[in-house]
Amino acid sequence: MADIDQIMEHDHERLDQLLGQSAHAVSTGAWREAAHLLEVFRHGIVDGHMVVEESTLFPAFERKEGGDDHPLTALLRKGHQDLRIFFEEMAEAIQDQDAETFDDLLSTVQSILKQHDAKEEMELYPYLAAALPDRGEAAGKRILACEAETPS
Amino acid sequence: MSEYHGCELPEDLFYDLDYVWVRPEDDGTLTIGVTDPAQTMSGRLQKARIKKIGTHLDAGRHVATLESGKWAGGVPVPFAGEVIARNEALLEDPHLINVAPYSDAWIARIKPDDPQHALDNVKTGPDAIEALEAWIKRYGVQCMRCSD
Numbered sequence: 001m002a003d004i005d006q007i008m009e010h011d012h013e014r015l016d017q018l019l020g021q022s023a024h025a026v027s028t029g030a031w032r033e034a035a036h037l038l039e040v041f042r043h044g045i046v047d048g049h050m051v052v053e054e055s056t057l058f059p060a061f062e063r064k065e066g067g068d069d070h071p072l073t074a075l076l077r078k079g080h081q082d083l084r085i086f087f088e089e090m091a092e093a094i095q096d097q098d099a100e101t102f103d104d105l106l107s108t109v110q111s112i113l114k115q116h117d118a119k120e121e122m123e124l125y126p127y128l129a130a131a132l133p134d135r136g137e138a139a140g141k142r143i144l145a146c147e148a149e150t151p152s
Numbered sequence: 153m154s155e156y157h158g159c160e161l162p163e164d165l166f167y168d169l170d171y172v173w174v175r176p177e178d179d180g181t182l183t184i185g186v187t188d189p190a191q192t193m194s195g196r197l198q199k200a201r202i203k204k205i206g207t208h209l210d211a212g213r214h215v216a217t218l219e220s221g222k223w224a225g226g227v228p229v230p231f232a233g234e235v236i237a238r239n240e241a242l243l244e245d246p247h248l249i250n251v252a253p254y255s256d257a258w259i260a261r262i263k264p265d266d267p268q269h270a271l272d273n274v275k276t277g278p279d280a281i282e283a284l285e286a287w288i289k290r291y292g293v294q295c296m297r298c299s300d
Contacts, residue, residue, distance in 0.1 A: 071291050078170070082226050085214060104201055108217045111224035 004136025005125035008049075008057075011143050012117045015045050018150075019109070026094065026102050035094045040150060042087045048146030050080050053120075056139045057128055064131040072123055079116045083109065156285045159189040159295035162254055166274035168230045169283045173254065174274050180267055181236060184215060185258045186227060189288045191249050192295045195220035200246035202238040202260055209233060211273070215260045218246065227259055231270040237261040 002010075018041035025034035058073045065072075086109050093102035129135045154161040166174040171190040175183040191197070199219040209215055214226030215235060238260045242248055249257040264270035275283065287293075 069290055074290060079225075082214075082228075085212060085226060085228065089214065104217070108201075108219060108224050108226070111219055115223065 002140070004057075004128050004132065004140045005121070007136075007140040007143050008125050009121055011044075011049055011147065012113075012121070014147060014150075015041060015049065016113065018044060019106075019113075022094075023102075023106050026099055026106075029097075029099075031094060031097050035091065038087070038091055038094060042091070044146055044150055046084060046087065048143065050084075052139050052142050052146075054080065056132070056142075057124065057136075060131045061124055061127060064127065072119070076116065076120065076124070079112060083112060083116075086112070154281045156281075157189075157288050157294050159187075159192065159284075159288055159293060160254065161188065161281050161284050163277065163281060165254070166271055166276045167280045167284060168228070168274050169280065169287065171225070172227060172230065172274075174230060174271070175258075176271070177261070181261050181263050182231070182233070182270060183258050183261050184227065184229060186218070186249060186253055187284070188253050188295050189284065189291075189293045191253045192293050193291055194218060194223045194225070194249075197246040197249050200242045200249070200259075202243065203235050205235050205238060207235045209235065209262070215262070218249070229262060230273045231262070231264050232266070233262040233264040233270070235260050236263045 018037060022034050022037035022041055025031075025037055054077065058076065059068075062068045062070050062073055086105055090102060090105045090109065093099075093105060128139075132139065154163055162173075164175075166176070167187065168174075171186050173185050173187050175185075177183060186194075197218050197220045200216060202216040203209065203214075209229050209232065211230060211232045212228050215229045216227040216238075218225060218227065239258050242257060242259065249259075251257065274280075
């Protein structure tokens with residue numbers, strides 16, 4: 001199995017592609033497809049990626065780096081909280097068939113994800129293999145299982 | 153006015169203890185903006201989108217989104233209500249938030265659905281200032297005044 005940092009970075013790329021597919025469907029007016037693709041993306045990032053990070057990776061980093069008030073994980077948790085709300089707002093824009101609002105939200109969400117992912121990839125993931133007792137194997141398996149259940 | 157690490161923290165405002173301040177107005181509406189330490193951490197703001205007048209927002213939803221070169225995020229409302237005014241000047245000049253976060257750069261005015269409980273999820277007074285100082289310390293923020 002690949003290292004946990006490679007697995008998480010690959011998952012970022014996979015999720016970015018799913019979001020891009022939903023955005024493309026919006027641009028062509030394929031609203032039902034857009035809603036489905038956004039839900040696949042939301043499920044993958046919220047119920048998979050974020051859950052693994054918040055339940056396993058962030059606590060491991062915090063144990064290693066001195067507590068649950070660490071600025072890096074506090075900022076990343078805040079980012080997750082914001083993103084969950086943005087995903088709900090994007091789903092509502094699709095439901096309302098409001099491409100203008102969706103595009104505004106997409107622009108902001110893509111900016112957040114770009115900065116958030118870069119922070120994780122540069123400052124968090126490189127430490128995890130050493131911080132996790134199993135070197136990240138269990139967390140990696142959970143991410144790979146989420147990827148495997150994503151419909152093509 | 154309290155000040156900590158150069159960040160201004162007006163004692164008469166209410167805070168969500170993260171990014172947002174709330175000011176009750178005489179007519180029962182509530183004005184919302186972002187705090188001095190939050191604007192500092194965000195960096196020079198380049199883009200602002202604010203929900204249109206008449207938009208209804210549930211508690212926790214974003215009344216605005218802000219972007220700088222290094223940060224993007226939403227401005228959540230701590231209570232449910234309807235947008236009755238928005239600061240059009242910010243749409244043209246988002247950087248105003250970096251210059252005057254508590255005055256000229258208010259973001260929106262909201263009419264709360266439940267005025268009796270609209271401030272239940274925000275804090276004010278010494279406890280709020282202490283919590284904001286902890287926030288500033290956690291993120292290592294040092295505020296500096298922008299002149300333009």
